[in-house]
Amino acid sequence: MADALHTLSAAELGRRLAAGTLTSRALCEALIARYQTVNDKVGAFTHLDQADVLAQADASDARRKAGQGRGPLEGIPVAIKDNIAVKGQPLTCSSKMLASLVSPYDSHVAERLRAAGAILYGRLNMDEFAMGSSTENSAIRKTFNPWDLARIPGGSSGGSAAALAAGLVPLSLGSDTGGSIRQPASHCGVVGLKPTYGLISRFGLVAFASSLDQIGPMARSIEDCELLLNALSSADARDMTCFGPSDRGLTPAGDAKKLRIGIPKGFLGKGVAPEVAAAVNAAVDFYRAQGCAISEVELPSADLAVPTYYVVATAEASSNLGRYDGVRYGHRSASAGTPVEMMTASRSEGFGPEVKRRILLGTFVLSAGYADAYYVRALRARAKIRAEYLSALAGVDVLLTPTVPTPAFKVGEKASDPLQLYLEDIFTIPANLAGLPAISVPCGKSGHLPVGFHLVGAPLSEAKLLAAGRLFEAAHGFAHQQAAL
């Protein structure tokens, strides 16, 4: 075989499938063989039903043969983070709480992928209930960075990013509440996009913090990321915040070489590793050389983003996770006495340490006597941060920063210091607080470890983010990169 199938992009695989030089079965068999030799090293997947995958592939090949192919994703495997429901597959959120749960229904994005002919390919590891930045909080297994197996892949969509970097699958879905798509994408050298709040339905996404959560595409190239984004975006009445792309229309990309790029003042200063700053500055120089207008912008409340996020997110999490009471689904303690004892024991046995920490924090910031000082002030700070970002984006098309201040750290290095781990998200959090689209694009290496830059745009400016990423990607060698394993 001229090219190992696991190294190819989804777009190229789609072209071969359309040309009849490849079948979905042959592709899935090759990826399953890759899974059998690589997944134990990387730990990206928590579950892969090989018989089901091959049955889906055969159905796809039959559709194509009958002239009923469903588009560019027909026959292409897409792996899915384990907090997004796929009927008949586990939905564990990498938690003991949901260890035995098999989803009885499809999420909206799973329906969209089926309608596009994609293969729903396995379940990807994550921080428990999407709470974390290293995937070390998974109750199922550790996931390692394919570029250095002693290091974390990022999180919470660590399995989604690691699977791409390890050549286990060409496309994956993640979810992003404060950076959970973009931060692991940066650490693993892949592309990750958090769409505008409301562009993609969260129906069937297990809720963490509902005013922040978004599902988004991850891939090894901008072209593939766009392919998946287009398949996922659609209005859905089952998520009352989802307007999809049809009502308002995405902003046209325009000429990427004429983009106005804002560099937030001070963002490349303290706390950013020199190699990360150098890679991001080189990206800025590249855009300037292409003709883009580069200017410095002020975001004076940026320092409030992390505390604001951790008040809002934990408050919403403490409410959302109230549903896990051992009654309707999920873990029920065997030591149940009264109903309250059953609920307390079930939650205490089912949740891991980070989830408990965030529930306690969220309970506190919402509790009587403290809600005004914490939760309401955080909402006011959120309003201020959002206004500053929208104001800055009235003068430029995109804001460019590092995605993460430092390259991937070693497994266990920050496990005992949650506050340090929370600061990993300092550049990614504001896009969630303001509901803005944002993307991480690979832009270099720090030693052998990938580095990404981060673009944030105005609502519905996904096409501009992708165009900017495409311009950079076309001139550099970071698309389709995979770790040697």
Add this chain to the structure above:
Amino acid sequence: MAEGFDIDHLAKLARLSLTAEEKALYSSQLNQILGHFQALADADLPATIDDARVVDEAALRSDEPGPVLGAEAVTRIAPASRDGQISVPRVVDDES
């Protein structure tokens, strides 16, 4: 900002049972995290939270019945069920 922090009360509100070691650990970590939140207390912030919403208006769907999971699907994922219903510990004592 964090005066009055009571880990036992919080655990009760959150329906969590914590060991002594967990209480000590979470108390220490939460105090550290809440100290970081001090920036919110010191900040000059807008008076209203109206602009904190990231969608201008939520689309309320019409109040019409739609597809639902049937009893069989619901009880299949329940921790315990009997006769097509989810079973739970006794909630109300017999008065007889």
